[in-house]
Amino acid sequence: MAVTRLNYMSMYALDLAASEKHYTDVVGLRVTARRPGQVYLQAHEAQDHHCLILNAADRAGIEHTGFKVSERSDLAEAETAAKDWGLVTRRVASGEVLGQGDGLMITLPSGHVFNLFYHADKVGYSYGMQDPDIILDHVDGVSPVTHLDHALLAGNDCDKSVKFLMEALDFNLTETIVAPDGNPSAFFLTTSSTVHNLAFAPGPPNSVHHIAFYVNDRADVIRRVDMLKHKKVTTLDYGISRHGIGGVTTTYFFDPSGNRNEFQCGVYEAQTIRGSVPPIVWAGEHIPRGAFYYENAISANFFEVVT
C-alpha cells in the first residue's frame, strides 16, 4: 500500500572495527550479523534485523537508505513510478542485504540510493518478546537508544528528490526552511506520525549530514551528552540544544569515520495525510532559532560539514 518508515542506513566506515566499537559502546546498538567487510546493527527497541549497516571502505558517507513498504506488490508499483519519473532502478535479490527480502533500489535525482523492501527478518526487542523485563541489566545511568529515528541527507537537486518522494511515494512535508531567494532549501519529510523520517538539505551529491537515534527522555539526552564528554567523543559546539524546527531535544557527535550522529528526543506528532495541514515554514530571521533554539545561532560549519 505505501512506504511505512525509514528502516536502516547503510554507511561507509574507514575502520570497521573502530566504527563497530563506536556504534555499540557509544551509541548503544547491538550487533545482529556480520559478513566480510560488513557489520549489521540494531537498536534496543526495534524488532527488525538491522537499522545500520557498516561497510568497510576507503571513504565515509552513505551507501544507501532502506525504507519498508507495507505490501509486496508495492515494489512493482514503485518500480513503474520510478521509471515514469526517469529514475534508474535495480531489483535487489533476497539476502543481498542480510536479514531481508527482495527489494527495489531507486537512484534519486540527488544521487541518493533508496532500497524499498517488504520483509525483514525479526530479531525482536533486546529484552525479548515474551513476558519481557523491560529494564536491561547493563543500563548504568544511560538508557539505550530505542530506534533509528531519521536521517538528514544532503545533495544538489534535493527539491527534485523531494518532489518524487512526495508525489510518487506519498511522503508528507512537515516543515521546511526557505532560502533568501524564496525557494525552499531544506525539507523535513515523513511517512509516519513523527516529524521526519528523512530530511534533505543542500550539499554535495549523495551525501549525508547526520543519522539520528531516539531516546525516550530528555534526561537521557542530558546523560548522553555527559557520557559523550566523559568518553572524549567530539560533540556539537553547544553541547546540548533544542531544534526550533520540530521542537526536539538534541545533541550531535561524530563516528570514527567523521559521519555525524544525533541523539534526539521529542514527541511531535505529525499529520500524515499529505497536504492536509500546511507545512511549517522557517525563513529569514527565524532560521537561526529554528536550527538552535537556545543559542539563536547556527554552530560553525554545522551545515557545511557532511560526508
Added chain:
Amino acid sequence: MALLHRGIHRLGYAWIAVKDSRLLKTREFYTHELGLLETGSEPNRVSFRCWHEPYKFSLVVEHRETPGLVEIGFHVRDDADLDAFQQKLILAGVTVEAAEANSVLQGLGKSIAFTVPAGPRVRLFSTMHLLGYVTGYEGPDWVAPKSLRNTAAPLNINHVAFTSPDPARASAFFSEVLGFVMSEKVVDDTGKTISSLLFRMAKNVGGQELAIYPGKDVKLHHVAFTKEDASDVMADGYYLRSDGVTMDLLGPLRQPYGNTFSLHFHDRTGIRLELCAGGRMIEVHPEVQPVVWSKANLREALSYYDDMLMPEEFFLPCV
C-alpha cells in the same frame, strides 16, 4: 501510479459523556487542570483540543445522565476510504450509519458510524475543521501557550482504553476490518487474547491508539494524553495533586505493558484519564510482531513498581 497511505491515519477524538448538567466542572477541569484548549460548544456539549493539535477537537465531553464512552473517532484519508470501509463493514455484517458534514458534531466532515462487535461505537471521518497550530506556521516556538503552563498541557490525545466482554473478538475486528496492528497482547493459558494494544500511527509514545481490557460490558476505562517524557509526567502529578485531583492506582508507574511511564487520575466527575510518555515507535506493517504477556505475569505487565497492584481492580472501568 503512486503509492498512497490509505485507511485510518490517526485517532481523531474521544467523545465521552459525564454527569455535569452545565458542564462547569468539566470546563474548569479540562482547561485549568488538564490544560486543553476549549474549541467549541453546542447545547450540552463542549469540545477541546491539545495545544500541539491542528484540528478542531480531540475530546468531546457531553452531559448525560449515564456517563461513559459515546464513541471514538478516527480520521481516514478521504471519501474513497469511507466508501471502501462502508463496503467492508457491510460485508462483515455490521450496520453502518452514514452522516453528512456537521450533522453529528460541529466541525466534523462526512462520516460513517458503527458499533464494533464486543466493542465501542466507532466513527470514521474524512475531514475535520482545521483550526491551525496555535503556535503558528511561521517559525513557531513549539512551546505550550503561556495560559496553559502549570497545567499538564499534553501535546496530543494518545489512546482510548475500553473494557470488552470478548477482547479477542473486538481485537480481531479492529485488526481485520479496520487495519489496526497489534503491538502487545495478554493471553490466557489456552492462548486466547484477553487484552490487546492496537495502533495505526507510527508515533513516538506509540504502540496504542486503542487498549482493550477484559470486563463485563463495553465501558470506558480511560482516555490517555501524550507527554514528552517521564519527568514531565511526575511534575504534572504535583500540580494535579496540589489542586486536589484524585490520583488512581499507586501513583506514577512504569507500565511494561505498552512500555509507558504513566499517571492515572480522575476528572471531577469520575472519568479516568492518563498522562503517558515512553511507548514505542512501531511501523504500520503486517509483519510486526506483538509483545506477548501470559496472564500469570499480568501484575508485572501492568506495573514495574507496584507489587500491590491488583490486575482485577486495574481493569475496572471508570464510570
